[in-house]
Amino acid sequence: MARSSGVLLHLTSLPGRLGVGDLGPEAYRFVDFLVRSGQSLWQILPFGPISSGVDHSPYVALSAFAGNPLLISLEGLVEAELLPASTLETALSLLEGGADYVGASQRKSEHFATSASQARRAAFTEFCDRQHWWLDDYALFMALREVFLETSWPSWEPELVRREPLALRAWSVRLEKDTLFHKHLQFFFFTQWAKLRAYANRRGVKIIGDLPIYVGFDSAEVWSRPELFLLDPDTRRPRAVAGVPPDAFSATGQLWGNPLYRWWDEHGQPVRPVYD
Numbered sequence: 603m604a605r606s607s608g609v610l611l612h613l614t615s616l617p618g619r620l621g622v623g624d625l626g627p628e629a630y631r632f633v634d635f636l637v638r639s640g641q642s643l644w645q646i647l648p649f650g651p652i653s654s655g656v657d658h659s660p661y662v663a664l665s666a667f668a669g670n671p672l673l674i675s676l677e678g679l680v681e682a683e684l685l686p687a688s689t690l691e692t693a694l695s696l697l698e699g700g701a702d703y704v705g706a707s708q709r710k711s712e713h714f715a716t717s718a719s720q721a722r723r724a725a726f727t728e729f730c731d732r733q734h735w736w737l738d739d740y741a742l743f744m745a746l747r748e749v750f751l752e753t754s755w756p757s758w759e760p761e762l763v764r765r766e767p768l769a770l771r772a773w774s775v776r777l778e779k780d781t782l783f784h785k786h787l788q789f790f791f792f793t794q795w796a797k798l799r800a801y802a803n804r805r806g807v808k809i810i811g812d813l814p815i816y817v818g819f820d821s822a823e824v825w826s827r828p829e830l831f832l833l834d835p836d837t838r839r840p841r842a843v844a845g846v847p848p849d850a851f852s853a854t855g856q857l858w859g860n861p862l863y864r865w866w867d868e869h870g871q872p873v874r875p876v877y878d
Contacts, residue, residue: 608643608810609636612660613673614703621706625794626675633802644802646811649673649795651744653752653820658703662818662859664744667736669791671714672707678794684717718786729789737785739826745780746773754820756838763838765826816844816860824861831861 616623616632623629636644650663651670663670679685730737743755750758761769774781802809817823819840824831832841840861848855 606642606808608641608645608807609639610645612647613649614701618701618706620676620709621700621702622672624673624675625791625798626677629675629798630801633798633805633807636807637805642806642808644807644809646809648812648814654704656818661812661814663821664747664818665736665740665822666814666817667733668740668788668822669795671787671791672703672710673794674710674714674787674790675794676710676713678797679713679717679790682793684720684790685713689713689716714787714790715783717790718783721786721789725793726786726789729792730785733788733792736822737788738781740788740822741781741784742770742774742777743822743825744784745777748780749777755825765828816858816862819843819859819861830864832864833861 611632612623613625613629614623616628618624618628619626633644636642648660648663649670650660650665651668652658652660652672653662653664656662660670676685676690680687680690746755746758746762747753756763759769762773799809824833828838833839834841840859842862843858844860844862845857846852846855
């Protein structure tokens, strides 16, 4: 790899006409800026869906695989003929200026349903088939969070916490429309992301970023694959959480709160008698 340099700027920190940076025109302008500046790397932070309950931190995402719907560009949806241009004009007229995660989410969400109804069925179906291994559980997880008022999944109904098959099937039928909506949001996000990444690559810019070792406890993955994590079998709460001891950056250490993986707990057992 040739010697390279670049800039760290998360997508939400881009100028945003709707209260937050996103995958719209300003992202492409930033790529052009990097090229003019002789930079070839754009580093971003994790782009997973975030929660206001943890100050919208990208490091405590609701999924390790999904994209943040807040980053979907309304301009991009208009360009793809999934929204009328008048919709964008109306949304912009309500903007008062400054960063506003909650307001941006509300303004955008009002128009996502319209885009979902206009999406090309063949492309959407292909996306769902290709990403089903994580998308199905994620979409149901997000729909259930809305039903249970954004509370953490261990506080849901016991049969959902334990993921009993009958309960999952019943709720999947009940929330079919909602899960389909969340799948459309992921389709929009990754379609826009692929377009931006392709543009950056054509201009000689590579996008790099964090791949967090741990996932958030209140996430689709911990709920759907509890066997992968050190959780109490009865409460489904973490038996231990991640963090670091005191160091030069923190005299008291850091408690991150992410559940630990079971890999070291189970698969490390056979080698323990081998070493001192």
